[in-house]
Amino acid sequence: MTFSELGLSSALARAAQERGWHAPTPIQAAALPAILQGRDVQAHAPTGAGKTAAFALPLLQRLAQAPAAPGPRAARALVLAPTRELAEQVGTVLQDFARALQAPLRVAVLFGGVSINPQLMGLRGGADIVVATPGRLLDVVEHNALKLSAVQALVLDEADRLLDLGFADELARVLALLPPRRQNLCFSATFPPAVQALLGRLLHEPLHIAPALEAQSRPDIEQRAIEVDAARRTPLLRHLIAQHGWPQLLVFVATQYATEHVADKLRRAGIAATALHGQMSQGARRAALADFQSSALQVLVATDLAARGLDIVGLPAVLNYDLPRAAADYTHRIGRTGRAGAAGVALSFVTPEAEAHFRLIEKRQQQRVPRERVAGFEPAAQASALPAAAAADGGGIKGRRKSKKDKAREAAAGQGTLR
Structure with a gap:
């Protein structure tokens, strides 16, 4: 054709x-x-x-x-x-x-x-x-x-x-x-x-x-989940960067503050890193992306702003420092790698507190990701159990009960606000 x-x-x-x-x-x-x-x-x-x-x-x-x-x-x-x-x-x-x-x-x-x-x-x-x-x-x-x-x-x-x-x-x-x-x-x-x-x-x-992708057309993304305590994520991140030597790594965090905080910690360790978030001026955002795309920067630490519309040719890896709030955002995040026929790896840090949440993400994407531990960074705490109510009814990515945002969205759909 x-x-x-x-x-x-x-x-x-x-x-x-x-x-x-x-x-x-x-x-x-x-x-x-x-x-x-x-x-x-x-x-x-x-x-x-x-x-x-x-x-x-x-x-x-x-x-x-x-x-x-x-x-x-x-x-x-x-x-x-x-x-x-x-x-x-x-x-x-x-x-x-x-x-x-x-x-x-x-x-x-x-x-x-x-x-x-x-x-x-x-x-x-x-x-x-x-x-x-x-x-x-x-x-x-x-x-x-x-x-x-x-x-x-x-x-x-x-x-x-x-x-x-x-x-x-x-x-x-x-x-x-x-x-x-x-x-x-x-x-x-x-x-x-x-x-x-x-x-x-x-x-x-x-x-x-919703065309079914042929095997050769599916994104070649290896998904990995690493168990780690929240306080040990930054040292583990530095360890992985040194171990794998990725020329480029896109790191997703939950907040604008975290982008600056994590990027600063990496720079202090001698790693070329910068933040990307919505409160930056457009000029600063363009400069950060241009430096990352040209490999002048090794690590870009970003909010979900970078989960959509960011097309970096040959990006080898993405890492979820913080898990996304919704399963859909997880799909968009990991989709920044493995594009245009290239292979990529998507790693997620899974803290004991976030284990139940990651199970729900796995359930929504219908794929189990084996847990790994890195020597010297094993979590000391035990993972919390999956809430019984969530396990029984499919739950919600945000917890047992629907959030105010979910309820408002459903109300808008019922009232027919779009035409």
């Missing part, structure tokens, strides 16, 4: 080949024809499966086949992303492919952390496609620099995160500005049940795509 056989234009198919994509991935093969037909699509595939191209290529072709000036301060298609880094990445892909068209389409990228003025100036003549984070998009709309009433297609990239309670208010405000008749495309590596209920109100007779 080739891109041309899926209905892609010769110009875009040639552009894909020039990027080294000689054949579509399973998610691309399933999604391209449906999107070209104008159908709503919900696509579920692992990180690194080619989801961005799966919607970018047909979206560009549909807009190119119906050439029309977007109009002053207007957009013809909207792509929403939960983080600045993902918005930049998606915008770059769309801009690269748009140049291959006979009449290149205008792609605008909007995100916070930088001055809004250049973004406002860039929208004076409108844009065929706007890629944006929800907050900055609403800021631009409030400045009367962009109209969304003519949007023909809406894409939610990392849809589960955008439909999460943290984005619910902003997303509802964006949806209220869009025309009711439009194509809706939702792509993500995970679709938790609560998010699935919200999608049912957003999509119209969608095609559900």
Whole structure:
């Protein structure tokens, strides 16, 4: 199967080949024809499966086949992303492919952390496609620099995160500005049940795509779980870095404070490390990522900000210093390695207090990860038992009872806040 056989234009198919994509991935093969037909699509595939191209290529072709000036301060298609880094990445892909068209389409990228003025100036003549984070998009709309009433297609990239309670208010405000008749495309590596209920109100007779990956297409990620006491995690981290000599290591922690604290401890040990979190300026975030991608830094210590949209070619390893709060975030975290056919390793520190939580993560991903111990770092405490109620009813990644966030999300789904 080739891109041309899926209905892609010769110009875009040639552009894909020039990027080294000689054949579509399973998610691309399933999604391209449906999107070209104008159908709503919900696509579920692992990180690194080619989801961005799966919607970018047909979206560009549909807009190119119906050439029309977007109009002053207007957009013809909207792509929403939960983080600045993902918005930049998606915008770059769309801009690269748009140049291959006979009449290149205008792609605008909007995100916070930088001055809004250049973004406002860039929208004076409108844009065929706007890629944006929800907050900055609403800021631009409030400045009367962009109209969304003519949007023909809406894409939610990392849809589960955008439909999460943290984005619910902003997303509802964006949806209220869009025309009711439009194509809706939702792509993500995970679709938790609560998010699935919200999608049912957003999509119209969608095609559900969850292609089974062939063995050679599955991410080659070795998962490891190391038992250790909480107070010994940083010394163990230094030991593992020295033992394995990874040229790059992405370390996930739970809080912004922890990123700075752990990175500082590593620097004091002579390891080139820095932090990455949401309170950093966009310039500082870009500099940290650029240094990490160029191997000027060996270790990047990050919050879940880096779990989505961060594409580092050949990243050999990721490590969960703190376990993620949700199983879906675990999937996104480990998906930063083992991309594009490369092998990778994903390690998790499992403290005695976190053992029950990690069992729930294993249950959600339907995979058991054998526990390991490193000589000299064996935990002194005993792992706490899995709560009986959680074991009986499947529990919840956050504990026995539903959190306020879960209850609010379910209430939003029942009230039909999306349309």
